[in-house]
Amino acid sequence: MKSRRARSLLLTATAWLLLVGAWWLFAAHEQRPGTIWATPGQILGSLVSLRSAYVANAVVTLKEAALGFILAVSVAVVLALAGERYKKIAATTQRAAVAIYSLPIIALAPALVLWTGPGLTTKVVIAGLGAFFPVLINLVQALRTTPAGALELMQVGGAGSWQVFRRVELPYALPILFVSFMTAAPAAITGAMLAEWVGANAGLGIQLLNSMNEFDIPQLYATLVVASALSVAAWLLFRVLGRLFFPWQTSVGAGHHGREGA
Amino acid sequence: MENAAEASDGPTSAAVKVSGVGRTFRLGRRELVALQGISFGVRDGEFVSIIGPSGCGKSTLLRLIAGLIAPSSGSISIGESTVREARAARKFGFVFQEPTLLPWRSALQNVTLLLELARRGSAAERRARGIELLELVGLGQFVDTPPAKLSGGMQRRVGIARALAVDPQILLLDEPFGALDEITRQQMNVFLQSVWTAQRTTALLVTHNVGEAVFLSDRVIVMSNGPGRIVGELQIDLPRPRDLTLLQDQRYFALAGQLTQMLFTSGVALQSAYS
Ligand SMILES: Nc1ncnc2c1ncn2[C@@H]1O[C@H](COP(=O)(O)OP(=O)(O)OP(=O)(O)O)[C@@H](O)[C@H]1O
Numbered sequence: 064m065k066s067r068r069a070r071s072l073l074l075t076a077t078a079w080l081l082l083v084g085a086w087w088l089f090a091a092h093e094q095r096p097g098t099i100w101a102t103p104g105q106i107l108g109s110l111v112s113l114r115s116a117y118v119a120n121a122v123v124t125l126k127e128a129a130l131g132f133i134l135a136v137s138v139a140v141v142l143a144l145a146g147e148r149y150k151k152i153a154a155t156t157q158r159a160a161v162a163i164y165s166l167p168i169i170a171l172a173p174a175l176v177l178w179t180g181p182g183l184t185t186k187v188v189i190a191g192l193g194a195f196f197p198v199l200i201n202l203v204q205a206l207r208t209t210p211a212g213a214l215e216l217m218q219v220g221g222a223g224s225w226q227v228f229r230r231v232e233l234p235y236a237l238p239i240l241f242v243s244f245m246t247a248a249p250a251a252i253t254g255a256m257l258a259e260w261v262g263a264n265a266g267l268g269i270q271l272l273n274s275m276n277e278f279d280i281p282q283l284y285a286t287l288v289v290a291s292a293l294s295v296a297a298w299l300l301f302r303v304l305g306r307l308f309f310p311w312q313t314s315v316g317a318g319h320h321g322r323e324g325a
Numbered sequence: 326m327e328n329a330a331e332a333s334d335g336p337t338s339a340a341v342k343v344s345g346v347g348r349t350f351r352l353g354r355r356e357l358v359a360l361q362g363i364s365f366g367v368r369d370g371e372f373v374s375i376i377g378p379s380g381c382g383k384s385t386l387l388r389l390i391a392g393l394i395a396p397s398s399g400s401i402s403i404g405e406s407t408v409r410e411a412r413a414a415r416k417f418g419f420v421f422q423e424p425t426l427l428p429w430r431s432a433l434q435n436v437t438l439l440l441e442l443a444r445r446g447s448a449a450e451r452r453a454r455g456i457e458l459l460e461l462v463g464l465g466q467f468v469d470t471p472p473a474k475l476s477g478g479m480q481r482r483v484g485i486a487r488a489l490a491v492d493p494q495i496l497l498l499d500e501p502f503g504a505l506d507e508i509t510r511q512q513m514n515v516f517l518q519s520v521w522t523a524q525r526t527t528a529l530l531v532t533h534n535v536g537e538a539v540f541l542s543d544r545v546i547v548m549s550n551g552p553g554r555i556v557g558e559l560q561i562d563l564p565r566p567r568d569l570t571l572l573q574d575q576r577y578f579a580l581a582g583q584l585t586q587m588l589f590t591s592g593v594a595l596q597s598a599y600s
């Protein structure tokens with residue numbers, strides 16, 4: 064088990080090294096005024112020299128994304144639970160959710176700015192729109208696919224609908240909810256950056272725009288690196304939390320095979 | 326008597342009474358008659374086994390009796406009450422064909438789950454009862470183990486302990502020992518018999534195993550498929566308590582042979598099972 068994990072880490076590290084190396088070689092040989100490439104060295108340089116700007120902008124974007132994520136999760140959870148409880152509204156909310164999801168956020172953003180002004184609200188709503196859909200569909204699906212045997216067991220036990228929900232449906236759905244967070248959280252970050260493009264003073268999205276306008280190519284890439292790092296961190300956070308809270312989730316599929324730390 | 330198309334209702338105090346029950350499933354546009362014209366009774370405290378080929382509707386029949394699904398025709402009563410009332414009064418202990426343990430609960434927590442639902446006893450009492458039952462089924466060492474770390478047979482035994490925890494009046498067992506090796510199976514049979522004797526429950530056991538049916542039952546109901554129906558009944562008049570020496574008894578062999586013959590001459594539609 065250990066050696067397989069080590070080998071997989073080694074493979075990932077090698078792949079990254081190769082990629083960065085190739086990038087570096089390519090960027091170094093394409094270096095002309097006005098070119099679109101920056102070497103990893105230049106990107107790193109920008110990250111170091113402008114570090115306080117990156118941190119400040121990242122904090123702004125993260126705040127928007129976090130609020131949007133919380134909003135999205137709250138609405139999605141309420142809708143999914145309501146749909147589960149009152150089956151009649153389930154189809155309607157599903158259709159509305161699909162309709163909203165199919166709206167291009169980039170087109171929606173200017174309209175939202177017109178309604179709510181260029182403040183925090185717009186960013187939170189747009190970040191939330193990015194995160195909303197994966198949470199909703201995963202939770203609805205999870206609540207619907209509670210193992211039939213577990214439901215029959217509760218029926219034999221004379222459980223009421225609240226007990227069934229609390230003892231069986233919810234515990235089976237929660238790990239899947241956390242898996243949906245792994246895609247929803249990065250989506251919220253992307254959504255927040257997108258919203259900033261329509262009008263904002265600070266944030267990674269604005270930094271991206273500014274560096275583009277100023278032809279500061281290293282800063283442009285460095286901003287991308289920061290944004291990706293945040294997304295990966297968000298993904299990782301929910302993966303770790305999911306494994307921590309729901310250890311059986313990994314052991315269900317693994318059966319009797321050894322597990323890390325077991 | 327033995328090959329009567331309809332099994333007898335038994336004397337007056339019927340714990341379970343199944344009258345003319347049929348159940349149809351809709352499979353897309355097709356209708357599948359899983360059970361047709363099923364009538365039999367189980368006396369209070371009686372141990373009855375149901376034996377029949379795969380797919381003849383045995384699990385469906387147990388589900389009907391426990392009220393997990395409704396019959397398409399006919400009726401079922403549990404003592405003086407309806408199935409729904411009996412279930413609300415938590416009269417049933419159900420051992421499912423699949424272990425159906427909740428993966429986030431330990432073996433003990435799975436056993437005490439239904440007691441928690443019924444709000445029966447204090448937490449300490451439930452725990453004590455759960456440990457006692459796990460020891461009974463030979464899992465005293467695995468009280469805190471999660472299901473994923475138990476073998477298939479061990480998971481099955483947790484399921485049995487769980488069904489017994491509520492002190493059910495009617496124990497419904499759907500091939501509880503199907504996944505066990507022969508030795509463990511025979512030990513579990515002896516164990517089940519002692520539980521049934523001690524608790525004075527009524528038991529309805531679905532099995533594929535002729536020996537198991539003879540060893541445990543007062544009466545065996547033989548089913549056939551296409552559509553699922555009762556094709557015969559065999560009274561097992563062996564003295565109790567029965568122990569494993571019975572497995573060398575001539576009368577045991579005779580009854581097992583008789584039951585096997587009933588199974589094979591009952592028009593089991595093998596081709597439909599394999600088509
Ligand atoms: N929920 C369902 N929907 C549709 N068909 C069903 C359903 N449950 C059972 N059936 C059908 O009813 C028939 C009887 O199934 P059942 O599970 O009762 O058989 P069984 O006798 O328990 O078989 P086995 O010994 O293999 O467990 C089968 O043909 C099965 O396909």
Ligand SMILES: [Mg+2]
Nearest residue numbers: 383384385422
């Ligand atoms: Mg079955």
